[in-house]
Amino acid sequence: xxxxxxxxxxxxxxxxxxxxxxxxxxxxxxxxxxxxxxxxxxxxxxxxxxxxxxxxxxxxxxxxxxxxxxxxxxxxxxxxxxxxxxxxxxxxxxxxxxxxxxxxxxxxxxxxxxxxxxxxxxxxxxxxxxxxxxxxxxxxxxxxxxxxxxxxxxxxxxxxxxxxxxxxxxxxxxxxxxxxxxxxxxxxxxxxxxxxxxxxxxxxxxxxxxxxxxxxxxxxxxxxxxxxxxxxxxxxxxxxxxxxxxxxxxxxxxxxxxxxxxxxxxxxxxxxxxxxxxxxxxxxxxxxxxxxxxxxxxxxxxxxxxxxxxxxxxxxxxxxxxxxxxxxxxxxxxx
Amino acid sequence: xxxxxxxxxxxxxxxxxxxxxxxxxxxxxxxxxxxxxxxxxxxxxxxxxxxxxxxxxxxxxxxxxxxxxxxxxxxxxxxxxxxxxxxxxxxxxxxxxxxxxxxxxxxxxxxxxxxxxxxxxxxxxxxxxxxxxxxxxxxxxxxxxxxxxxxxxxxxxxxxxxxxxxxxxxxxxxxxxxxxxxxxxxxxxxxxxxxxxxxxxxxxxxxxxxxxxxxxxxxxxxxxxxxxxxxxxxxxxxxxxxxxxxxxxxxxxxxxxxxxxxxxxxxxxxxxxxxxxxxxxxxxxxxxxxxxxxxxxxxxxxxxxxxxxxxxxxxxxxxxxxxxxxxxxxxxxxx
DNA sequence: GTGAAAGCGCTAACAG
DNA sequence: CTGTTAGCGCTTTCAC
Numbered sequence: 001x002x003x004x005x006x007x008x009x010x011x012x013x014x015x016x017x018x019x020x021x022x023x024x025x026x027x028x029x030x031x032x033x034x035x036x037x038x039x040x041x042x043x044x045x046x047x048x049x050x051x052x053x054x055x056x057x058x059x060x061x062x063x064x065x066x067x068x069x070x071x072x073x074x075x076x077x078x079x080x081x082x083x084x085x086x087x088x089x090x091x092x093x094x095x096x097x098x099x100x101x102x103x104x105x106x107x108x109x110x111x112x113x114x115x116x117x118x119x120x121x122x123x124x125x126x127x128x129x130x131x132x133x134x135x136x137x138x139x140x141x142x143x144x145x146x147x148x149x150x151x152x153x154x155x156x157x158x159x160x161x162x163x164x165x166x167x168x169x170x171x172x173x174x175x176x177x178x179x180x181x182x183x184x185x186x187x188x189x190x191x192x193x194x195x196x197x198x199x200x201x202x203x204x205x206x207x208x209x210x211x212x213x214x215x216x217x218x219x220x221x222x223x224x225x226x227x228x229x230x231x232x233x234x235x236x237x238x239x240x241x242x243x244x245x246x247x248x249x250x251x252x253x254x255x256x257x258x259x260x261x262x263x264x265x266x267x268x269x270x271x272x273x274x275x276x277x278x279x280x281x282x283x284x285x286x287x288x289x290x291x292x293x294x295x296x297x298x299x300x301x302x303x304x305x306x307x308x309x310x311x312x313x314x315x316x317x318x319x320x321x322x323x324x325x326x327x328x329x330x331x332x333x334x335x
Numbered sequence: 336x337x338x339x340x341x342x343x344x345x346x347x348x349x350x351x352x353x354x355x356x357x358x359x360x361x362x363x364x365x366x367x368x369x370x371x372x373x374x375x376x377x378x379x380x381x382x383x384x385x386x387x388x389x390x391x392x393x394x395x396x397x398x399x400x401x402x403x404x405x406x407x408x409x410x411x412x413x414x415x416x417x418x419x420x421x422x423x424x425x426x427x428x429x430x431x432x433x434x435x436x437x438x439x440x441x442x443x444x445x446x447x448x449x450x451x452x453x454x455x456x457x458x459x460x461x462x463x464x465x466x467x468x469x470x471x472x473x474x475x476x477x478x479x480x481x482x483x484x485x486x487x488x489x490x491x492x493x494x495x496x497x498x499x500x501x502x503x504x505x506x507x508x509x510x511x512x513x514x515x516x517x518x519x520x521x522x523x524x525x526x527x528x529x530x531x532x533x534x535x536x537x538x539x540x541x542x543x544x545x546x547x548x549x550x551x552x553x554x555x556x557x558x559x560x561x562x563x564x565x566x567x568x569x570x571x572x573x574x575x576x577x578x579x580x581x582x583x584x585x586x587x588x589x590x591x592x593x594x595x596x597x598x599x600x601x602x603x604x605x606x607x608x609x610x611x612x613x614x615x616x617x618x619x620x621x622x623x624x625x626x627x628x629x630x631x632x633x634x635x636x637x638x639x640x641x642x643x644x645x646x647x648x649x650x651x652x653x654x655x656x657x658x659x660x661x662x663x664x665x666x667x668x669x670x
Numbered sequence: 671g672t673g674a675a676a677g678c679g680c681t682a683a684c685a686g
Numbered sequence: 687c688t689g690t691t692a693g694c695g696c697t698t699t700c701a702c
Contacts, residue, residue: 003695014673019697029671046447050394051695053385054678064432066417078413082401086436094450097399097432101421112381115429223619249617252587256619259595282584284558284591338679349689354681364687386679389694449695 002043011039022047053114062088062305063116065098065107065130067123069191075248076276076294077122080144083298084120091306093117104130111139118305120144124155126192140308142301146194146317154308156301156318160195160274163290163322164202167244167272170288170324172210175333176242176270179207180233182226182254183218184247199246199274215240221249223257230257241333246274255284255329266331272324280327288330290322337378346374357382388449397423397640398451400433400442400465402458404526410583411611411629412457415479418633419455426641428452439465446472453640455479459490461527475643477636481529481652489643491636491653495530495609498625498657499537499579502607505623505659506577507545510668511605514542514577515568517561517585518553534581534609550575556584558592565592576668581609590619590664601666607659615662623665625657 008015013032020026021036028036039045053059064084067077085095096116098106107130110116117139121130124145134141135152143155171179181203183189184196200216207214215237219229233240245251251273255265263269265285273280273289280289300318307313343350348367355361356371363371374380388394399419402412420430431451433441442465445451452474456465459480469476470487478490506514516538518524519531535551542549550572554564568575580586586608590600598604600620608615608624615624635653642648 001695004697005695015696016674016698017672020672023697025698027671032672044447046444048389048695049448049450050385050388050392051678052697054383054389054680054694055696055698057385057678057697059385061431066420074410074413078409081416081432082434085401085432085434089434089437094445095432096396097416097420097430099417099420099424102424109381110429112379113384115384222617253619256591282557284588336679340679350680351682351690352688355688358681360682362687367688383679386694387681389678389696390680390682392681392694 001048002045004045004047007036007039007043007045010043011036057114059115059117060093061096061116062093062302063096063098063107063110063119065119065121066100069100069123069187075278076292079276079294080122080298083295084302087299087302088306091302093302093306104133107133108137111137118142118309120301120305123193126194140305142305142308144297144301146198146319148194150315150317152315154301154304154313154316154318156297156304157195157320158292158297159319159322160198161202162319163274163324164199164204164244165206166290166322166324167274168203168206168210168212168214170272170326170330171242171244171270172207172212174242174270174330176212177333178213178237178239179215179242179244180237180240181214181216181244182229182247182250183216185220186218189218196246203244213237219247219250221247221253223253226250226253227257230254230261241268242270242272242330244272244274248275248279251275251279251287252283259284265329268334270330270333272330280325285329286327288325288327290324293320296320336383337380339380339382342371342374342378342380345378346371392449394450394452395428396431396451397428397637398431398433398442398445398454400454400456401435404435404458404522410613411627414611414629415457415633418630419637422634422637423641426637428637428641439468442468443472446474453477453644455636455640458528461529475640477640477643479632479636481533481654483529485650485652487650489636489639489648489651489653491632491639492530492655493627493632494654494657495533496537497654498609499534499539500541501625501657501659502579502609503538503541503545503547503549505607505661505665506579506605507542507547509577509605509665511547511577512668513548513572513574514550514579515572515575516549516551516579517564517582517589518551519582520555521553524553531581538579548572554582554585556582556588558588561585561588562592565589565596576603577605577607577665579607579609583610583614586610586614586622587618594619600664603669605665605668607665615660620664621662623660623662625659628655631655 004018008018088095119141121143124143124147126148128147141153143153146155146157188196204214217229273287277291280287339353343353423430454476456478459478459482461483463482476488478488481490481492523531539549552564608622612626615622
């Protein structure tokens, strides 16, 4: 193994000089810098992570804590995780993956041991058990999601209430007077993740202003569940002509069942989804949708976290502006 | 911050004793052990990861390298990643997530710096650029997938050739004489991941033995691509009554298009999928399928890797036995 | 602009 | 069964 001392010797300088060439924390003459860098390349030197962490009290590692449940929203989670990792690397950080399995104490373990300098929490619930521990730890943290109590954290999330009102406006603008919302699985509401409720609230209140009736139905993403939900909806509200779906898994079942039901999209029924762009584009119909900007959320989260690590940022709640893109699944209400 | 020295002092023992209580590497009297453990709890001591890594040359971190491309197979990847992390924790290891973005040199960086003790590579290609670097590094490594040259590595994968022959046997047994295989997107074959070809080979050779004709078509997982592929298949081979699908994204489009085409599953057409169980269960039809055992692969990979880290395992190629589960999508060939 | 040297907190001989 | 001690490889004062 080649150490910093080896490099120093090879370059004919002191260890500290090599260290400073690496960190750039003091001015080095161009010549010695070249010599050192040459030696580094020649010897194939790589700084030892443990030694560096010990001496500097910085691991250059960010812990990314996955959702406590893994049953939902898989593609978005994956997209966020990859984007977080990619982005972190651009700042010289690596990403440690923490699953829900270990429970909230995983947070304490990784920050308490100095393994991670900071933490990103995904899929934060309204009253998340991980938050008190994180707060105590005093380490920089960014939440993806919006808990009830945000003190001490930066939060990044989509403005789901805004997304809900956008959907209401879009459908109202097309002349729909009765709409139904297909929500996430009941379990998602039960555990109070917040985003699902915020969307419904946004949708409801804007719809009320616009004189549109809304029926809300949580729904599992299976064909069976969707069939039953649809049956109920059309029985209860035969006049429904617009759907808002916030449930990746449910999108295809919905479209497929409407088709079987001889209800044409968008001629008879309009559908607006709140989902990642990929889902909106790859299905059997190109969906009018409000995009969940996974990559953008990850980027913001990482950038903010790095800024906090470097002491250059305060806590903040960042709600990304939703955008509705009109595609093939929505059109004027039938007359 | 509370250090090992603090614990030692509090417990009235030496530092090494505390260290040995923690590691269990030498026998400690029950009394001192209790005293030490009590102090540890009382002070809330957590060993410093950097110091430990430096002193022991072991980070207790496994690097998990994601696929170079992220366009495919997302749910399986996620499932493997989570299972790897969960399993690793049970052995006291954490998992560092490496994306394809950084390129093959990411491997060198993390093992060369001692950041990771070992590496798991996902979605390994036949001639994977990461392998030479890994081999040089001399660190324990497990590949998920099966490259052309396995020397120096343990490989864990499903026996995809076996999966292919199982599908052939199942359909042949039901009386089907002409079958079509819907494969992964052309890009997957182009980059030579191996598993896709192995499945086709297994299917083809067993089908030949059983006197069944096979037509193979790679296919993007979109409705448009599938519609065109189906059109071609039925034009070229009007007698096709069985489908084998190895493409998660393509499953739903296939079923949906067959339905639109008035071809009933399984009365007119039988469908067998090679996919994760979840995909087989959650679609519009419960699919007869050969399961891709993501969790099991992850478990084997981690267990083997830990054994290698501890010097208790040799390189080995582990091919998991495929199992075909009959569900609602396959039945006797029409007469 | 560069060096010397004191740790960072832990592990693992070595010694008893 | 336990203590003493010498590093592990790097960062960062302090000194010139």
